Amino acid sequence: MKCRSKKILLSALPSHKAFSLVEAVTALIILALLSSSVLVVIGRCVASAADSALRMHAFDVARDNMEKLLVSDSVEEVVEYGSSDKYPEIQWQTTVEAFNEPVTSRMWVQAVCSAEYTDTAGQVQMIELTHWLTGLTEEQIRQILEELEREKERLAEQVIETDEEAADYAGVDVRTVQQWVEDGMLKTEDGYYTKGQLELYKRTDGHPTDDQKRRQAKIEKILEEAADEQTEQDEPDEPDEPDEPDEPDEPDEVEDTDVLEEIYCGYTLAELLQMDRDEMWTIVWNCEEF
Numbered sequence: 001m002k003c004r005s006k007k008i009l010l011s012a013l014p015s016h017k018a019f020s021l022v023e024a025v026t027a028l029i030i031l032a033l034l035s036s037s038v039l040v041v042i043g044r045c046v047a048s049a050a051d052s053a054l055r056m057h058a059f060d061v062a063r064d065n066m067e068k069l070l071v072s073d074s075v076e077e078v079v080e081y082g083s084s085d086k087y088p089e090i091q092w093q094t095t096v097e098a099f100n101e102p103v104t105s106r107m108w109v110q111a112v113c114s115a116e117y118t119d120t121a122g123q124v125q126m127i128e129l130t131h132w133l134t135g136l137t138e139e140q141i142r143q144i145l146e147e148l149e150r151e152k153e154r155l156a157e158q159v160i161e162t163d164e165e166a167a168d169y170a171g172v173d174v175r176t177v178q179q180w181v182e183d184g185m186l187k188t189e190d191g192y193y194t195k196g197q198l199e200l201y202k203r204t205d206g207h208p209t210d211d212q213k214r215r216q217a218k219i220e221k222i223l224e225e226a227a228d229e230q231t232e233q234d235e236p237d238e239p240d241e242p243d244e245p246d247e248p249d250e251p252d253e254v255e256d257t258d259v260l261e262e263i264y265c266g267y268t269l270a271e272l273l274q275m276d277r278d279e280m281w282t283i284v285w286n287c288e289e290f
Contacts, residue, residue, distance in 0.1 A: 047120040057087040058115035058127040065094050065113040066129045075109065075133065077147060080217065083210045084115075091116045091210075098144045107144060109133040159192040166193040170202045180206050196220050219284050226260055226269035 061084045069075055081093040095112045114128040160166045167174045177193070180201045187193055200208050200216045208216070260270040265287035272280050 051119045051125075054089065054117045054119060055125065055127065057084075058090050058117050058125070061087060061090045061092050062113045062115040062127050062129045065092060065115075066111065066131060069094070069096070069111050069113070070131065075111070077144070082214050089117055098147075100145075109144070158195045159188055159190075160195065160198070161192050166198055169193075169195065170198045172202070176206065183207070222264075223269070223273070223284075226262075226273060 075096050077096050077098055079093070079095050081091070084090040084092060092113070092115045095110075095114075097110050097112075099108045099110060100106075109132070111131045111133060112128060114126055116124055116126045119125050160169055163174045163177055167177045170177060177198075180198075181187065183206060185197050185201050187197070196216060200212065204212060260273075261268050264272070265283050267283065272284065275283075
């Protein structure tokens, strides 16, 4: 039996040149640049999708508030605000205002429902819906004008014009009041301070929660209604008309409870309105009945 072998010289094999260190590092740098560009694009797409979702949520909140106004049998001038129960990151505000058009002497009522949110870039964005309501009767126009006049009188008593006066009323320095404004304290359309807002921020050291803001608005509304009732009772009565012949008595109806006689925190609203303002707010703010 014969065995044969074949010798192959190593030098005869084809040679393969390997990557150098410089080439490998260069390739890694190029790969890193491409990957970072892709990640930037993906990040922008994710942020855009998140902002679109927030915008849709804000639109839903503003639309729901507007629909509630449109299906109501009646509306009154009001400014309400708060956070959405469904979307806590959305802050909403509803404003109903009356305007007297001087040319045609026609009364218009404007409803504005807005919703705010903070986008992924940290910027505050707003969705605002506006609807004009018309077709008011003469009685409704008269009531609106009377309410506007009462509102002006109330504001004249509650507003403070200058930073110095506001700081003096709240017992803080001017810079603190300005910081409260930067943090979201509401002012009037004319840029004046209101005593209610100053008291709220003073009680909360400049950081009221949304629940405290809603409670403040509720308390002010109750006290305003009581003040209106008191004003109406203080006005002189109209001259009595001649008595008509008596008709058979109808069954007595249950009369509504007098607003001024409603009791909160052991006091009637009439008694609260007679108190010093600081004393009154100390009582109502510490009372869980409001």
